[in-house]
Amino acid sequence: MNQTFKKETFRDDYTFSNSPEAVKRFPFPFHEDEYMYSVNIEPHVKTAVGSITEFTFDIDEHYVAECEDKAITLANDPQRYLCLPHMMDAQWDTLELMMESMSNDYPEQFNLTKEGDNWTWVNKPLGITTKFVFGDESSLPMEPLEYIGRQVQGDWVMLDQRDNNLFADGAIVTSQADWSLAIDVGMSWQEWHGPVPIANEIGVFDRALKYLLNLQLGSPVRRLNWTMTINPRLDTSPENYPIWGPDRLSVTPENVGDKVHLRVELQTLFRLPRSNGMLFGVRGYLISMNELVTNPLWAKRLHRVLKGLHPELAEYKGLSYKDITIDWLSKYDDGTSSE
Amino acid sequence: MSHLNVKVAAIEQVTEHVKHFTFISENGEKLPAFSGGSHVVLALNINGRIHRNPYSLMSSPLNTEHYGVSVRKQEMSRGGSVFMHEQIKVGSRIQITYPVNLFSISKLSHKNILIAGGIGITPFLSQIVDLNRMDTEYELHYAYRSPEHGAFRQQIEDMCGERSHFYVASDGQILDFYALLSKQPLGTHVYVCGPEPMVNAMIAAARDLGWPEKHIHNEQFTAPQAGESFKVKLALSNIELEVPSEMSMLEAIEEAGVDAPYLCRGGACGRCELDVVSCDGSIVHHDNYLTNAEKTGGKKIMPCVSRAKCQQIVVNL
Structure with a gap:
């Protein structure tokens, strides 16, 4: 694969944009004209060439720029990486899974060589070569999850499984949709999902937990989730709310197409072998309304989904600019089928 | 569900009723890493009908060049263990599931008491490797019927040293759950695997002594029983x-x-x-x-x- 990586920013001047190819492969999440929470989990199997699930971990045109943005966020706030001491096995499990997958799937970009426990990792796009001893923390410049998490797009949470429950006991989180790692680290499944409206009442989380406790090694799963973001900003954390929160008030009928972005999360879950823990990935994809309406069916469908969105969900997702967006999208909806 | 294709590399008669099987992957590559206490489900083709039996992995999680399972020949078996003993030979090919762990050590425990009865020793052998590697405090208590039934005793003594304790019923040595569980420090977890009456007695003793439910772990695979159609x-x-x-x-x-x-x-x-x-x-x-x-x-x-x-x-x- 001959991937070129864009030079772009996710803050300040916000030069991020999607190429036509990136728009084409965007994971539009709505299968019908309305949306409600469900246990929409499916096997994380490889799909068509060029799709975002062609490989276990998707490396796309935004890879280098996203990793650079991640480094800025971590430099400003080192607490975006937190890990409890009993998760060291899970950290190595995660590093191994990512290095093996990426070097197998993108051999021109990434290379992993092993001589026993002496490993050499080469990341060409980021210009990294590291020799280290697998299982020996002192041989890496930082803990394994932070080391590899800086080199993979998205946020990565490691879950410990005990007491028939899952605990978010370690993570690297730099592009979250308004949740705080510093607050959530160590929390149980029920605790960190507590704030989500409606889904708790309809039993979605109880069923999903029961399913995930039996997640099998070698059979990862995935689901899509979504929200919306003003400006193509990755770091929409509670810690930095004063920086990005007020942007919600900047949306006008004239700038909806540029400012309002649909943000889709490809969430993946992997059983980890040595730790019997789990890796939970949240990989975000951003698309501006201008880019989205280049697909007429998406434009119609998003218009209808937003119009019918349950008020509690709109409130929880912080879509204070929903009505302006619906008005703007209405000109792309002639009422015909969105199938 | 994902499967692995393995072939039998070695078979060892461990005791009169127990055989140990060593599996290597058919393609010669390493098998997946796993955590102590995991099991795999073997798909056995017995007269054209697939039987699926779970067995604990008892090889070291640190060496996945091979997997090891031990099978006790069950007189009342529906055929799976008899088939393993009588039909499976070195070179036999078997499809197994990826490892699954329903009996993992709690990573937040301060101390772990492992209690095994007879063939129930198997899941603990891989757990001991993890506990040794992580330098976690533990004791292993292994009860069996008579000296000739003490499978893997030497291996356990080598791995655990003074942390291992043996109770041979024919010598009148009885494992007293109350005495053992009443003197443990706060934060101790207990794990039991063995015959159903033993598992139930241990759980009853732990509850009776006020152990928190979340600190009591057991692995009890029930074999499917025959019945009316x-x-x-x-x-x-x-x-x-x-x-x-x-x-x-x-x-x-x-x-x-x-x-x-x-x-x-x-x-x-x-x-x-x-x-x-x-x-x-x-x-x-x-x-x-x-x-x-x-x-x-x-x-x-x-x-x-x-x-x-x-x-x-x-x-x-």
């Missing part, structure tokens, strides 16, 4: 089938060509749970997964081990 209707696939007396409901469903979910096949994990739409008789629950309320409610069944006494049971599959 009955008819099953799969409401979603619109298939009707008969469960013969010597077959489990899950096996009958699989033989009808329906891909039903499962993991442990021993009534422990909950993965194969089915919703019961109707049943014109009663459900005979054999699992350790459903709560008593769920069992009496009659709306759920674990087809890997449970049966029905009825003309027809309708399930959502």
